[in-house]
Amino acid sequence: MMGTQPEIVFIKPKHGRKVPIPQYMRDTQEYFGEYLPDEGLQVQKTLYWIRRKQDDDIEEVIAFDNPPITQEMANTAKNQAKKAKEETQE
Template identity: 80%
Template structure:
């Protein structure tokens, strides 16, 4: 028996709203911070995100409207490298 694939959606916080990232995402490489980034994020459509949409905290965005932002180790490493370089420049 074969299971179904989870639905992946691109979401963004609505203007002026902050949507917390659930703990299960914080424990993986997909974690960027405490809140959903303004740029948006590809996530599995779970009950958590459905509830955030019902509460009007987030909106689903059609991918053709925005370039996809995927979370992987390379993206995380690049962000860390940029932050480290910025700190080094500040100290000089």
């Protein structure tokens, strides 16, 4: 049985809003901090984010100048920093 792919959206907090990252994202590899960063974040469209949009806390961004920060990109940056640190220690 094939499942459907989750919808991925790029979101930003509305000006002046601090939108908390939900606990389930903090407890997994999707952790990015306590609050949604001002530059935005690529996330799975869940009921939490739908409610934040209905409450006018966030906005979905369709076209953006900077590539979104994804967990894969964050891990790559961490791995590169770790590799550089190991090379300097040798």
